Amino acid sequence: MTRKQLLLQEITRDPSNTLLAIVGIPIAYYVILMISLVLTFENMPNYITFYDWIGNSAEILKSTPALSDAAKIISEEWLVEIGFMNYDYGFGISEWSLNIMPFKVLLVMILSVLLLINFRLFRFCKRNATCGAKKTSLKAGIAATGIGSVLVGAASMTMFWVVCCASPTWVVGLAMLGLVSVSAALALDPLETYVLLLGYSFLIAGGFRLLDIAQRLASQNEKMEMERSRGAIEMGGTAYA
Amino acid sequence: MKTSKTISKIYGKALLVGVVTAFASSMVMAETIKIGVGHQSMCTDTYTAGIIVKELGLLEKHLPKTGKYEDVDYEIKWSDYSSGGPITNQMMANKLNFGVMGDYPLIVNGAKFQETKSLRTKYVAGTGYNLKGSGNAVVVPVASDVYSFAQLKGKDVSVPVGSAAWGMLLKAMQDADIKPSEYSLKNQSPAVGAANIATGKIDAHADFCPWSEIMEFRGTGRKVYDGSETGIPYLHGVVVREDFSDKYPEVVTAFVKAVYEAGEWVKKDPMEAVTKLEGWTGVEKEVLYIYFSKGGHLTLDPTIKPEFVDALKFNHGVLKREKAIPPLDFDEWITEDFIEAAYKELGIDHDAEKKILVDPAVANASLPNEIWHSREGVSSYTSLNEFLTAVNGFNATGAKLNSTYVYDEETGLKLFGKVAFFIVTDEGAVATFMRKAEAEAYAAKVKGIVLEFADTLVKVASIMDGIDDPAKVAAR
Known part of the structure; x- marks a missing residue:
């Protein structure tokens, strides 16, 4: 079996399960982010706002001469905002919120697909792996997948914290959850694209590693099957002879 | 045949009228x-x-x-x-x-x-x-023992990062020669910062207008640094x-x-x-x-x-x-x-x-102190003693005072009376300050003492009444 055939076999395996993962992983991702916010700030969300993402994107396209500018602005457009409004001051001040931005959802969906493929390849290897050396190689693939997922997950965070000037960039999320210091967050801010690309690279590299092992195992199994069949034929031939 | 031609003519005319009307209406349609x-x-x-x-x-x-x-x-x-x-x-x-x-x-x-x-x-x-940059300020919990910016060394300070207050804080730290490693900077929203000051969960919080004054007015915070000190x-x-x-x-x-x-x-x-x-x-x-x-x-x-x-x-x-x-x-x-x-x-x-x-500092030099009576509105007093006597008078009648206002001798900034430091000499109150250190320096110069608002009211009442013991005035 070639790599391509093996990859296709794993991708097309159980389509309903695949669809469930593509939808389920992003949902789980945003649920985890929301739980993290609730635990960090110790208050439940008390407002939700829906935005006309399609209408707003159309307006951006219409009013932004450079397409590259428009694409960047649309990528930061909100669809849903769920957060906590503090009514102790004035008529309420939104303290924190989780924002659903379709572009970022797409990034998480791509992460889901890559994760699913790597998981299925891992499962294939696990089912067919027999010796310790192969298990060590498997670990490298799993580690790369893990690192990639963390990087993409971090760079896809869309949390908003009402500190003046802060916009829902990925480092705001890291700072909100106390994962990085303020100065580290500012220094990391421009690296979003690189972190994303690095994350996807790790995921893809991990996938290739697992695919490589899976393909070798598949070939070995095929070879063993063939030898077994040949043995059986030979044995059968001897008997007839 | 004739009928169908007539119908066609009618349709044609109707279409023409429609197109003309639509065109005309689009011409006059307001932008x-x-x-x-x-x-x-x-x-x-x-x-x-x-x-x-x-x-x-x-x-x-x-x-x-x-x-x-x-x-x-x-x-x-x-x-x-x-x-x-x-x-x-x-x-x-x-x-x-x-x-x-x-x-x-x-x-x-x-x-x-x-x-x-x-x-x-x-x-x-x-x-x-x-x-001079007033509007931004650093506030500490009202019961804090921190009275100067230098005392923030080694403390936790929160600020909405990226705000004007953040810029002020960075400059103030540089001016005070406090290195980033010598304090812990937290990113905090105004409302959370104010809530943390009220509960004493943070050593200090820097914020922009009007958050510092909200904390002072509600009696939860006290300014230790005003943006005017940056001079920007x-x-x-x-x-x-x-x-x-x-x-x-x-x-x-x-x-x-x-x-x-x-x-x-x-x-x-x-x-x-x-x-x-x-x-x-x-x-x-x-x-x-x-x-x-x-x-x-x-x-x-x-x-x-x-x-x-x-x-x-x-x-x-x-x-x-x-x-x-x-x-x-x-x-x-x-x-x-x-x-x-x-x-x-x-x-x-x-x-x-x-x-x-x-x-x-120049424009407010001769402005009167003010008392905001809940029913009678704002009244002005040119001298501090008149102002404090009036507050005592209102307090004696049980009148509700919304707020009182005095001016910082150093910067000319308007302050809530209740958060100011008063310099009191034998003649009564002579000056008000926003920060304790400057108040103490001025008190040493004029041979006076530094008192907070409540103590000043008692002391000035005793001086005005010619009673030596402020405790008697307070008891009365």
Whole structure:
């Protein structure tokens, strides 16, 4: 079996399960982010706002001469905002919120697909792996997948914290959850694209590693099957002879 | 056959009439100009370009209605935000044309737009300023033993990162020679920072207007550092998308005229202004009074002065060092065209107003202290002893005082009486200070003592009554 055939076999395996993962992983991702916010700030969300993402994107396209500018602005457009409004001051001040931005959802969906493929390849290897050396190689693939997922997950965070000037960039999320210091967050801010690309690279590299092992195992199994069949034929031939 | 020809003719005529009518109606159909304004009802210094203009309908009043605007319909949308950052995002998405914000968010706005290939904003007017930088401040819990900025070494300090208060804090730390490793900086929103100060969960919180005064007024916080110590002007202003200002310059001029008129409305009757503003924003009127009254922190003036451009450049440098901002071409970004046009149309001398700079230390030197009685309103007292005697008098009758106001001897800033440090000599109270260290230095000079408000009231009452023992006065 070639790599391509093996990859296709794993991708097309159980389509309903695949669809469930593509939808389920992003949902789980945003649920985890929301739980993290609730635990960090110790208050439940008390407002939700829906935005006309399609209408707003159309307006951006219409009013932004450079397409590259428009694409960047649309990528930061909100669809849903769920957060906590503090009514102790004035008529309420939104303290924190989780924002659903379709572009970022797409990034998480791509992460889901890559994760699913790597998981299925891992499962294939696990089912067919027999010796310790192969298990060590498997670990490298799993580690790369893990690192990639963390990087993409971090760079896809869309949390908003009402500190003046802060916009829902990925480092705001890291700072909100106390994962990085303020100065580290500012220094990391421009690296979003690189972190994303690095994350996807790790995921893809991990996938290739697992695919490589899976393909070798598949070939070995095929070879063993063939030898077994040949043995059986030979044995059968001897008997007839 | 004949019938079908007749029907065709009727249809043809009807079609022709329809097309002509549609064309004619499209010719006379009024253009609708959508105006989106992003403002901040929890940031006092933006009010004259935001909530006041909105509530008094000043933009509608000044919008052009002649010439190319004769058949125009205006659709104005006001959006209230908690900070300047989201306003910039919304302006980029063309959901807002105008944005009103403080100095740091303003330069982030200009720089973020200049970072794009095809979009720009213009800084068209200010709203108000404090020449020395008051408005931002560092507050500690009221029971804290921290009385000076230097004591923050080794402490946890929170601030909304990226705000004007953050810039002030960084500069103050540099000036005080406190290295970043010598204090712990936390990123905190104004409301959370204020709540943490109230519960003593943080050593200090730096914030922008009017949060420090809200904490002082509510009796939870005490200032240990005022933005005026940086000496860098604190200002707010208006930015507009360039494509909008190019297409509708007269509308931008109208907006600037509305900003000017909003300022004049406040100056005419500050008491009415703060009472209405409390209803519009939810911020206590006594807090707003410290900004908008005569001698208040805020000088309402939309002109763009060279000193302000220098301050903005300085702020940009701070953000640049923190790697938090792209470059900004100030010459391209700032324009006085609209403010000059607005002043001309209003018959005001722009150049003369541009030259005026109000320094609270000079302007407030002889202003009277004030008592805000809940029913009788504000009364003024030229001497501190008169003021304190009057407070004692009101207290004796059980009258409810909303607030009291005195001035810092050092900076001329208006303070709540209850948070000031009073210098008391044998003649009674002679001066008030915002910070304890300066009060102590002054007390040593005049051979007086430093007292807080409640103790001062008792001491002054004893002096005025000729009683030696303040305890007897207190007991009485």
